[in-house]
Structures are given as C-alpha cells and as structure tokens.
Amino acid sequence: xxxxxxxxxxxxxxxxxxxxxxxxxxxxxxxxxxxxxxxxxxxxxxxxxxxxxxxxxxxxxxxxxxxxxxxxxxxxxxxxxxxxxxxxxxxxxxxxxxxxxxxxxxxxxxxxxxxxxxxxxxxxxxxxxxxxxxxxxxxxxxxxxxxxxxxxxxxxxxxxxxxxxxxxxxxxxxxxxxxxxxxxxxxxxxxxxxxxxxxxxxxxxxxxxxxxxxxxxxxxxxxxxxxxxxxxxxxxxxxxxxxxx
Amino acid sequence: xxxxxxxxxxxxxxxxxxxxxxxxxxxxxxxxxxxxxxxxxxxxxxxxxxxxxxxxxxxxxxxxxxxxxxxxxxxxxxxxxxxxxxxxxxxxxxxxxxxxxxxxxxxxxxxxxxxxxxxxxxxxxxxxxxxxxxxxxxxxxxxxxxxxxxxxxxxxxxxxxxxxxxxxxxxxxxxxxxxxxxxxxxxxxxxxxxxxxxxxxxxxxxxxxxxxxxxxxxxxxxxxxxxxxxxxxxxxxxxxxxxxxxxxxxxxxxxxxxxxxxxxxxxxxxxxxxxxxxxxxxxxxxxxxxxxxxxxxxxxxxxxxxxxxxxxxxxxxxxxxxxxxxxxxxxxxxxxxxxxxxxxxxx
Numbered sequence: 311x312x313x314x315x316x317x318x319x320x321x322x323x324x325x326x327x328x329x330x331x332x333x334x335x336x337x338x339x340x341x342x343x344x345x346x347x348x349x350x351x352x353x354x355x356x357x358x359x360x361x362x363x364x365x366x367x368x369x370x371x372x373x374x375x376x377x378x379x380x381x382x383x384x385x386x387x388x389x390x391x392x393x394x395x396x397x398x399x400x401x402x403x404x405x406x407x408x409x410x411x412x413x414x415x416x417x418x419x420x421x422x423x424x425x426x427x428x429x430x431x432x433x434x435x436x437x438x439x440x441x442x443x444x445x446x447x448x449x450x451x452x453x454x455x456x457x458x459x460x461x462x463x464x465x466x467x468x469x470x471x472x473x474x475x476x477x478x479x480x481x482x483x484x485x486x487x488x489x490x491x492x493x494x495x496x497x498x499x500x501x502x503x504x505x506x507x508x509x510x511x512x513x514x515x516x517x518x519x520x521x522x523x524x525x526x527x528x529x530x531x532x533x534x535x536x537x538x539x540x541x542x543x544x545x546x547x548x549x550x551x552x553x554x555x
Numbered sequence: 556x557x558x559x560x561x562x563x564x565x566x567x568x569x570x571x572x573x574x575x576x577x578x579x580x581x582x583x584x585x586x587x588x589x590x591x592x593x594x595x596x597x598x599x600x601x602x603x604x605x606x607x608x609x610x611x612x613x614x615x616x617x618x619x620x621x622x623x624x625x626x627x628x629x630x631x632x633x634x635x636x637x638x639x640x641x642x643x644x645x646x647x648x649x650x651x652x653x654x655x656x657x658x659x660x661x662x663x664x665x666x667x668x669x670x671x672x673x674x675x676x677x678x679x680x681x682x683x684x685x686x687x688x689x690x691x692x693x694x695x696x697x698x699x700x701x702x703x704x705x706x707x708x709x710x711x712x713x714x715x716x717x718x719x720x721x722x723x724x725x726x727x728x729x730x731x732x733x734x735x736x737x738x739x740x741x742x743x744x745x746x747x748x749x750x751x752x753x754x755x756x757x758x759x760x761x762x763x764x765x766x767x768x769x770x771x772x773x774x775x776x777x778x779x780x781x782x783x784x785x786x787x788x789x790x791x792x793x794x795x796x797x798x799x800x801x802x803x804x805x806x807x808x809x810x811x812x813x814x815x816x817x818x819x820x821x822x823x824x825x826x827x828x829x830x831x832x833x834x835x836x837x838x839x840x841x842x843x844x845x846x847x848x849x850x851x852x853x854x855x856x857x858x859x860x861x862x863x864x865x866x867x868x869x870x871x872x873x874x875x876x877x878x879x880x881x882x883x884x885x886x887x888x889x890x891x892x893x894x895x896x897x898x899x900x901x902x
Contacts, residue, residue: 333772362595363588366737366746398585420707422741431745516775516815519807523794524772526801534599 319546322347322354322387325380331373332429333366334525335436335479338373339542341525342532345395346545351552353388354381359395361531361540367399371416372425374407430483434497437479439521442514444472445493460507465489556879557629557863559840562856565879567867568633568832570732570767570792570824573620573650573657576613585702586643597829600796605831615828617657625664628825628832631864632663632873636696636732636767637670642703655690666871668694668732673715674703680722687726693871695728696767700736700746708739711751717758724761730870732790734767747773753780756787763870763888765822768793769812778815785888788870789816791862792826798838806844810851818858819887822867839863861885 329338338344338358345357358374374394381390394403406416414421444467445459454462464487467473477487485491485499492501494510502510533540557564576590594612607615624630635658640648651669658667669692671683686692700708709716711733723731739746749770756764769789770777781787789812797805812821823839825832840859844851860881868875869886 362592363585364592364737368742368746371742398588417742419705420740420742422743425743428743428745512814513775513779516778516811519804519811520772520774523774523797523804523808526797526804527772530599530800531595534595 318349318384318387318550319347319548321384322349322356322381323544325384326356326377328380329373329376331369331528332432332436333369334521334528335432335439336525338377339544341528342536342540342542343373344377344544346547348547348549350549351388353390355391355393356381356544357393357395359532359536360397361528361535363396363398365397367397367403367417368425368428370394370397370399371403371406371413372429374403375413378407433479433483435517435521437476437483437485437497438514439518440472440476440479441493441495442511442518444476445511446515447472456508456511457504459494459511460492460502460504462493463489464491464493467493556631557836557840559837562840562860563879564629564836564840564860565864565868565875566628566630566632566832566836567823567864567871567873568624568628568630568825568827569765569790569822569867570636571620571624571633571827572636572638572829573617573654574614574638574648574828575644575646575650576648578613580644580646580648582643582645586640586648589640589643589648593829596793600800601830602799602834605834607828612828617653620657620827621661623831623833624827629836630664630832632666632868632871633827634666634668634694634867634871636668636734638696638698639670639672640698640701642701666693666873668692668696668730670696670698671719672701672703673713673719674706674709676715680719683719683722684726687728692726692728694730694732694765695723696732696734698734698736699751700734700738702738706740708736708746710739712754717755720755720759720762724759729761730763730765732765732767735770735773745773749773749776749780752787753784756780756784760786762786763788765790765870767824769808769821774808774811778811781816781820787816788820788822788866790822790824792824793829795823795825795835795839796830798835798842802842803845803848805842806848806851809842809854810844810848813854813858814851818861819866819885821862822870823863836863857881 323339326344327337327339330336331338331341343358343360345359348355356377358377360370374392378390378392381387392407394400403416413425480487494502494507496502529540557566581587590613594609597612598606624633635654637651638649655667658665667690669686669690671679733752735747737746752764752766763786765788766777767790769791771794777789781789794808825835844853865875865881865885
C-alpha cells in the first residue's frame, strides 16, 4: 500500500494559510507576514513580521496566537514557537505566547475581557466587503437595476472565488448559507426591507474600498521596510533528522 | 497659488510639521521605530525623484520647510499640527518652539496648532489656558493613541477629554484635529474606531472636528459619521499620496468622500515632511476620475479649488484674494451632507 506523503513544510504552510489578518481579510502567508520557518527535531519556530513597528498590538497578538493554534494542528510537529519580530510590543507578545498566557495574561491591565468582539467586528466587515463584491459582479454581468438587488439569493451567484469567499464569511459569522438565503443581509444575517438595500450596498462599497486601501498600505510598507521586498515566500530551514511521524 | 490651464488655486496645506527624529533626541527604542515608520511611508508613496535621504528626513528645520512649502510647493498658507510624543522623544517629536517662532515671523503664511493631553488633568487645563494666550490658538491637534506613562491612548468622550473640549470652547479654540492611532485602553476594542468623534461632534456643535487621514484605516466609519454631523471634516493627509502610486485607488477614495461628505468638508494636506506639497498639488489639479468608473461623477475645477484651499481658509479665517474665491463661499457647514447618499445606488 502506498501512502501519499506530504512534506512537513507544505503542511506547515497550509496551516499558516488559514491564519488571516483580520483587518485585511487576507492570509498572513500571502501578505508576506511569515518571515521564516525553521524545523528541527524538537519542533518548529516561526518568525512573523508586520509592515510597521506600530501596527495595532491587538491585531498583532491575534495573528501570532492564531498562527500558534494553527501550527499545533499539524501532526507530529513537536514544540511550536511563534515569535513576532520588530514590533513595539514584540517582547510582551512573545513572552505571552511562550508562556501560553492568553490575551489577558499577555497585556495585563491593558486587557479587559477578550478579543472576541474585536474579531467579530472585523469578520462582519469582511462579510460586508465579500457581499459587495458578489453583488457588484452580478450587477455588471446581468445589468440589474438597483431595485432588483434585494431579491437576489445565494443561488443566483455563479460558482467561483467570490461566492466561496462570501459563503466562508457567512459560515464564520454563523449566518445562513442556504442557497435560498438573500445575499444582501444585515450583520445579523437578517433580510432587509427592499428600500434599505441600496444604502446597505453603498456602505458596503466603502467598507470594501477601505479594506483594500489598508491592504495597499500594508503591502507597500512591508516591501519598503524589508530588504527582501516583503516577499510572500518565507525562509525555510529544515534540520530535522527524525522520521516525519 | 498654483495656476494651470487658466485656473488659479489658493493652496492651504492643512497639516505640516517641523520634527526632530535624530538619534540624539530618542528617549527610547520607540523614538527610532517611529521615525523609521514615517520614513517608510515617505519612501513607499513618494515619486522616486522627491525621496529624501534618511538624515535629512530626521531633521530639516525651518528654512527647508519655508522653501519646500512656499517657494516650491505653491502653498499660500500652512497649518502646523503638533505631534509631541513626549514618551518617545527627549525634546518632543514636533518642535513646538521652532514652529511657533516661524509662525510669528510669517503670520500671513503660517498658523500654529498646539496639542494637549486630557490625561494631564487639572494641570493640563492650566497649561492649555497659558498656551492659548501665548500662541493665540485657533486649533489643536489631538493624537488619541499617544502613550502617556502606563496609558497608551484615550477616547474623546472620556470625562476629562470633555472638560478639555469645553475649555477649548471657552478659550475660542474652534478647530479640533483628531488623529486616531493604533492603541487605546482596553486593547479589546478597535483603537481606530471613530464612534467617540461622533459623540463629541454631536455634543459640541461650537467646534469643528477635522478627522485626519479621512479616518483611514476606517474610511467607511468616518464617512458614515461625517454624513450625520455637520461639523465633521476630513483631512486628506496620508490618503492623497496614493494619487501617484495607485491613482485608481485614489479615485475611489475621493469618489467616496465626495459622495458621503461632499466637497465643502474635505481639506488638502501634505503632512510635510512625510510628503512635499509640490507634486501633490500638481497631480491633484491634473487628476480626474477614470472614465470607466461610472459610479463616480467627474471632479470639477470648483471642487478642486475648495479642497486645495478654500475650505481650510474658511475654517481658519484666512484671507483669500478676491480673484481666487468662488462665487459661493466654501467650507460651509450648512450644506447638505451626502446629498447623494439618499439616492439609489449606481454601482
């Protein structure tokens, strides 16, 4: 019997692919935020980096903690160490991650409860932007009138990247992914009155533009900050001598 | 003044600095991190031929500023926005005394806006009164994410912040420039959230709130509150350099702003020396919404005149030569905001 073997490197990359920057709604791998991955007999050490030393510490912590969680799902990985480089809170965040102190334990008096609400706020923004992309594409394709938008259902969307992205965000928020569900809904997934739909969509466009603009800033600043031009390919070293499993 | 194709524009640069980011002035590593972050913004978004070397960038002084703004940059009047950052720099980042002295030397060309920190409590209020008397302040610049001892930020609707805003009204300070930053306590929340601006704008109609960087990275939230408040304005600093690197993206930003907040509420700013005004003014006057972006109306010469100077001139009572004025006054509060926002959506 042959077993398809997947390299530990690709498994690690796949795990890191699932970690997104909540503000940009893009994977940290594609953004160039994963600086290096080194694998040895004990486990894996991943260094993360950000576009500026002053990126929001709460989002920085979220991404680093999510990376740690994602890496632990890789079979036989061993010890997982995630370090954030060159940030004003690097020491604090790295110490917190190493000690598994959690968000409150990491930031002490600066933390109150959790980052769950923050995460949800940005998932909602990601959902709004994904909704706008789907509807705009559909309107351009089918020359729809603005007054027809409220009737559109998920079934009306052609399969593809945009639809997948929308469904994924709806799922993450716990909103219905039923094909008969309306595309344009509020943050709680409720259908809107037909007259409220154009304004919802108009606002959604601003959300989408704002997020895209932030991504332009982040990619540009990362490329300027680091000599490798912010490349999305992390430096890999593998000195592991033991067999994979 | 800048003239192109027979149109002349009165230029007010609403956001300029004299800073000292040199190593000798760093209080700690964050001083270095901060000026490096600024330099990356400068290098990343400026056209190659106007990029400065690092040493010049850390300190350039008043003479260089006068040349870049007024001799070469077409600027008629510029407004200093204080950035103190006392926890990062020995002698502050923005150079208060140097900027203020320059303002006294050229009162027709320069206005100085100072800063306060509501976390200084009663003593800070006394200082604000003293500063206002000495500097004849019309405006202040607040950086809500400024570090201060153990605190790394505050909200505008905090009780002490309200007391300072009320003091501003009493002292005749009208223009409150707000720059949101990445930290605030607790870190559970989004520090860039502009909801606190919404609250104080409603409560203090005597004041104008100029949101720097048009709320970026939360453009949509800024637009949303600005449509509902007649006294909320947007400063273009940091957003406008996209006109060079990503002109189609800049078209979307300015298109959104014109749609939501209208042409009376948008203010030009270079954020000098983050960027220099010369190329920004030239490119903005040449700028047009691309034809394939049918969702946005073309931007008119009148709108450009308002944004480049007439709106800020109205907020600061800056004298504009008659031939550079428009038939209708610019920078008006009363104009209906987001008239377009009530219509159905062209997408």
